Amino acid sequence: MPATLSDIARELGVSKMTVSRAINNNALISAETRQRVLEVARRMNYQPNQYARALATNRSYLIGVVVPDLMNLYFAEVAHAIESIARPAGFQLLICSTDEDATREIGEVEVLLQRTDGLIISSVLAPTDTGAYRKMMRDGAKIVLVDRTMRNLHCPVVATDNVQVGRIATEHLISLGHVRIGHLSGDASSVSTDRLQGYKRALEEHGIRFNKTLVRPSGLLESEGYLAMRNWLAKGDIPEAIFAVNDPAAIGGMKALEEAGIKIGEEVAIVGAGNIHYGDMLRVPLTSVSWSRSEMGQQAARLLLRAMAGESLSSKARNVSLPPELIVRNSCGAKPLERARVGGAARFVRRSSHV
Numbered sequence: 001m002p003a004t005l006s007d008i009a010r011e012l013g014v015s016k017m018t019v020s021r022a023i024n025n026n027a028l029i030s031a032e033t034r035q036r037v038l039e040v041a042r043r044m045n046y047q048p049n050q051y052a053r054a055l056a057t058n059r060s061y062l063i064g065v066v067v068p069d070l071m072n073l074y075f076a077e078v079a080h081a082i083e084s085i086a087r088p089a090g091f092q093l094l095i096c097s098t099d100e101d102a103t104r105e106i107g108e109v110e111v112l113l114q115r116t117d118g119l120i121i122s123s124v125l126a127p128t129d130t131g132a133y134r135k136m137m138r139d140g141a142k143i144v145l146v147d148r149t150m151r152n153l154h155c156p157v158v159a160t161d162n163v164q165v166g167r168i169a170t171e172h173l174i175s176l177g178h179v180r181i182g183h184l185s186g187d188a189s190s191v192s193t194d195r196l197q198g199y200k201r202a203l204e205e206h207g208i209r210f211n212k213t214l215v216r217p218s219g220l221l222e223s224e225g226y227l228a229m230r231n232w233l234a235k236g237d238i239p240e241a242i243f244a245v246n247d248p249a250a251i252g253g254m255k256a257l258e259e260a261g262i263k264i265g266e267e268v269a270i271v272g273a274g275n276i277h278y279g280d281m282l283r284v285p286l287t288s289v290s291w292s293r294s295e296m297g298q299q300a301a302r303l304l305l306r307a308m309a310g311e312s313l314s315s316k317a318r319n320v321s322l323p324p325e326l327i328v329r330n331s332c333g334a335k336p337l338e339r340a341r342v343g344g345a346a347r348f349v350r351r352s353s354h355v
Contacts, residue, residue: 003044011040023090025309042088063091063304064112064119066105068189069221070097072248073277074293075122078146081297082120089305091117100124100187100220106132118142118304126188127151142307146300149190156303156313158320160291162191165324166198168289169243169271172326174206176333178241178269181208184218184228184253186245192220195245195273214239218249225252233260241269241332247276247288254284254331270331273324285329291322 005023009016014033022029022037023046029037063086067075075097083093094112098105102125112119113136121143123133130153137143137155145157173181183199186192196215203210218228225244232238233256244250250272254264262268264284272279275290299320306313 003041003046005046007044008037008040008046011044012036023088025089025305027310031306031311038085038088042084046088059117060115061091062116063093063301064109064116065093065095066098066108066112066119066121066123067095068098068100068122068124069248070095072221074247074274075147077277077293078122078297078300081294082146082301083297084294085298085301085305091305098124102126102129109133109136113141118144118308120144120146120300120304122147123150124148124187124189125150127190127193142304144300144304144307146296147191149194154318156300156307156318156320158296158300158303158322159190160296160322160324162194163198163201165273165289166195166200166243167202168198168324168326169195169273170199170202171206172287172328172332173241173243173269173271174202174208176241176269178239179208180211180214180239180241182214182216182232182239182242184225184242184244184249185215186218186220186249189220192245195243199243213237218245218253220246220249222248222252222255225249226256227252229253229256233257238262238268240267242271244270244272247272247274247279247286250286250288250331251276251279251282254282254286258283265330265333269333272331275327280329282331284331287329287332288327289324290327291324295322 005016005019009019019037022034023041065079065082067079069075079095086093094116096108096112098108105124109119123145127150130150133143133153143155145155147159149157149159170181185196200210216228216232218225225248244253250270254270257264257268264270271287273289275288279286279288
């Protein structure tokens with residue numbers, strides 16, 4: 001049976017009014033006390049009367065969450081972590097998926113603004129395309145960015161260091177002895193552009209000349225990684241190692257390579273990013289760069305709750321960067337491709353005729 005305010009108050013040894021104020025983000029309650037109350041409320045499965053609160057406070061007690069792809073378990077994990085903080089604080093989530101469509105994103109956000117008290121957004125827009133969000137914030141919108149960053153948009157951000165993600169992945173492939181390293185490069189979002197920068201930086205730091213022909217745009221979806229790799233295979237000259245912008249693109253690329261009869265981890269090394277939930281359960285488990293999705297979602301929710309409560313956040317508090325780390329599995333255990341010399345140039349030798 002869900003707990004009541006009185007149950008939480010007894011557990012903490014405080015008044016029912018203190019618990020109520022903490023859950024309602026009253027400025028009279030310290031951040032430390034609010035955090036203690038929310039933790040106990042979550043543990044005791046407290047569920048507030050949403051409609052009564054909304055009528056009394058003229059607030060919706062809804063948080064909008066906008067993600068690029070709910071079919072990607074990465075974002076499902078982030079959303080679940082947001083809810084683990086928001087629900088004990090008395091907020092419910094409205095979740096929208098943009099399917100990596102920038103135009104759709106703005107439309108979804110505009111609708112959610114009318115129904116929610118604040119938004120947590122993983123934007124697919126280019127990092128400099130901030131005009132719409134800057135206007136919303138001038139009009140009073142409370143926004144927190146998660147996973148993606150945008151330049152000169154002064155709102156809280158929780159993300160990983162995506163330049164470092166690209167660098168870690170590429171340096172790992174270099175450490176395995178690979179020199180000709182390709183990249184499935186994603187889209188125009190900050191995630192893609194920063195990881196491409198990290199890829200380039202790793203090559204430069206190890207004295208490997210950047211070759212733009214080894215960078216192929218793929219988008220961030222599994223289907224896009226698959227199509228990008230099929231096109232690459234059709235043109236030949238597949239490199240011995242590939243860093244994919246994220247795990248879905250890597251998995252799509254692996255599917256295309258396997259259909260072509262190419263052995264992942266033996267003939268082509270693959271590294272992704274994001275450590276998607278089932279990446280270790282693939283036929284060839286995927287090497288990936290990882291960071292905490294739970295911490296990402298929880299931090300974003302806490303920042304939004306503080307912003308909606310009217311707290312002034314320092315620059316350091318508003319910008320949370322989660323450290324990435326390499327998770328090594330079988331997909332990167334590759335040896336150089338077998339090649340044939342054609343007109344003095346090394347060319348990929350296809351193992352299958354149906355590409």
